[in-house]
Amino acid sequence: MSHAGLYVEARIHADLDELWTRTQxxxxxxxxxLRFTEITHLPRAEGEPQRFRYATRVLPFLTVAGTGVSAGERERPDGTRTSALRxxxxxxxxxxxxxxxxxxxxxxxxGVRFLTGYDYRPRWGRLGAVADRRLFRPLMGWATAWSFDRLRLWLERGITPERALANWITELLVRALVVTVACTGLALDSLPRLFGPFAASLAYLCPLLLTVAVCAALFKxxxxxxxxxxxxxxxxxxxxxxPRLLRTLENPR
Known part of the structure; x- marks a missing residue:
């Protein structure tokens, strides 16, 4: 494939069997x-790779679906495990x-070093290639890494994926509120009424405080x-x- 593949790695302090179950x-x-809304295993014969169907809700009214085939090596001589898919x-x-x-x-x-490497071919010709390079591929890399950390919180601290998402949304809204309030200068407008004769001296300090608040909200x-x-x-x-296992899998159609 023409683009550089994506790679994400997380170190998770958890039991290997539990990590295997949460991912398989x-x-x-x-x-x-975060990349999937639904994953369903399809019927298979004994000894065949596992086929599955996946779906991703892109918008409230749009769901994109596809199929895949996967296989895993749960017991390897070096103590590692591998799962591959197309x-x-x-x-x-x-x-x-x-x-x-x-x-x-x-x-x-x-702990366990849990890592992934994957690549894909975009459609829509040249337009798709540009959209993938500029937007979709960076977004996919971010979503994979974010999801790996959400899995880590679930295994290490017992924070369910649903609670982790709520925490993320709440923190994002708080940061956005801080930036909005600071950038509109609401605190500065109320200085004369709140502080009277001290307003003039505080007016010099207020822009600095607002800048610190914005930086904290954006970069903390x-x-x-x-x-x-x-x-x-x-x-x-x-x-x-x-892994070699990947070469044994045929492309799903």
Whole structure:
């Protein structure tokens, strides 16, 4: 594929079996992964790779669906685990036409390095390629990292994905309110009435305080109970290679 693949890694202090379950069970996977609204396993014969259907609600009135095939290696000689998949969407409004990726579970001390690498081919020709490079691909990378941190909070601190989303929305609204109030200068307008003769001297200090408030709202690290993409590694520490398992999977149609 023509674009650089996406990579996200999170270190999660959790039991490997529990992490495996939260990521391989469709009902649990769709709760924490922002990229999917619904994931459903399709019937399969014994020994065949697992086929699945996925759907993503792009807008309240628009849902984009696709199909995929996946396989996992739960027991490997080095103690790691791997899951690989290929996926495609025939929906004409889906920018993502087809792609492939993998998850790796690497035990690391008292935790697990949970990482993914994936890539896809956009549709819509040159327009799609530009939209993907400028908007969709960065958004997909952010959504993956944000979702990985939401999964981490669920496993490490017992914060459910639903609560984590509510925390994120609340913090986002508070930050937006601070920026709005500070930028409109509401506090400065009330100085003469509130402070009388001290208003003139405080008027010099107020712009500085407003600037500090805006900077804090924009750049302060998210609260510990709020998911944040910035907590995840977005560049592989070494050259990342897709697992051999991926080559055994055919493209879903």
């Amino acid at each position: 069970d469709p009902a649990q996977h769709q709760r924490w992964d 996926f495609s969407s025939p929906h004409p409004l889906s920018l993502l036409a087809e792609g492939s990726g993998y998850w790796r579970y690497v035990p690391d001390g008292d 690290a998210p609260l510990s109970r709020t998911p944040a993409a910035r907590r995840c590694l977005r560049t592989p520490p070494t050259r990342a290679c897709a």
